[in-house]
Amino acid sequence: MPEIRDDNGNSLPTEEVGCSLFKKYELGKLLGYGAFAKVYHARDLRTGQSVAIKVMSKQRILKGNLTAHIKREISILRRLRHPHIVRLHEVLATKTKIYFVLEFAKGGELFTKIAKGRFSEDLSRKYFQQLISAVDYCHSRGVFHRDLKPENLLLDENWELRITDFGLSAVSDQIQPDGLLHTLCGTPAYVAPEILAKKGYDGAKVDIWSCGIILYVLNAGYLPFNDPNLMVMYRKIYKGEFRCPKWTSPELKRFLTRILDPNPNTRITIHEILNDPWFKKGYKEIKYPIENEFEFKNSGQG
Ligand code: ADE
Numbered sequence: 001m002p003e004i005r006d007d008n009g010n011s012l013p014t015e016e017v018g019c020s021l022f023k024k025y026e027l028g029k030l031l032g033y034g035a036f037a038k039v040y041h042a043r044d045l046r047t048g049q050s051v052a053i054k055v056m057s058k059q060r061i062l063k064g065n066l067t068a069h070i071k072r073e074i075s076i077l078r079r080l081r082h083p084h085i086v087r088l089h090e091v092l093a094t095k096t097k098i099y100f101v102l103e104f105a106k107g108g109e110l111f112t113k114i115a116k117g118r119f120s121e122d123l124s125r126k127y128f129q130q131l132i133s134a135v136d137y138c139h140s141r142g143v144f145h146r147d148l149k150p151e152n153l154l155l156d157e158n159w160e161l162r163i164t165d166f167g168l169s170a171v172s173d174q175i176q177p178d179g180l181l182h183t184l185c186g187t188p189a190y191v192a193p194e195i196l197a198k199k200g201y202d203g204a205k206v207d208i209w210s211c212g213i214i215l216y217v218l219n220a221g222y223l224p225f226n227d228p229n230l231m232v233m234y235r236k237i238y239k240g241e242f243r244c245p246k247w248t249s250p251e252l253k254r255f256l257t258r259i260l261d262p263n264p265n266t267r268i269t270i271h272e273i274l275n276d277p278w279f280k281k282g283y284k285e286i287k288y289p290i291e292n293e294f295e296f297k298n299s300g301q302g
Contacts, residue, residue, distance in 0.1 A: 082134055
């Protein structure tokens, strides 16, 4: 059988291309992939609507000791209903695989838009406001994302932000008696100094740090702490040593300095962010819809 490749030249498992899943979805092209999952575009055969399907191998989940992780991601996604968070429509499973049927974000990754050029300060603020609204919603429900970065921020058909990928997220029941989380996770350039210090950390403060990095990247078009040598990059993160590009307004510079404070105890809180004059400009508070529950379905196929 000839090997099938997607638009980016990645080889696809042939049994998944164009096939019908549970007679409900027709699988389309590969949208993205990580160490434990592949995400495909798919069409709901009943409604004709686009969805995104995250496919995970149960064997890999077992091998990677990730069963609890996946269960946690499902329970987290089921609890979250916010206009700037990708919705989980349903979870399906076969003997060998787990499928998350997710809302399809037509605009793709925010990251690819930044790669084409930095955003204006007003547009950076708009996306930052949407990000903070979603993060505040998560934190108020005891959920910390812990891997916020432009690759996990998608855009819908109206170019509005949607957070995805709660694969690393933690819920407050994982907090140790010292009130801190202890798992070393995240992506190096977005990782808060207290995570690097491996001393335990507050999930809310870590997410705020990552939001600061995202805001910097939106405005600058590049990372605040970067170096080909990982140790040099970590040293810069520890010291909170960054410079803003010349087009940054003094108000944004001051705000970024408060967010990218290497000391988590003095770092700005989400409450202070929501009340900051730079942040508040043109901010429309986002109303949360009523919570909903989805069923866990095991169709027994496969
Ligand atoms: N890539 C990863 N998840 C996605 C989603 N839900 N929509 C569009 N692209 C994606």
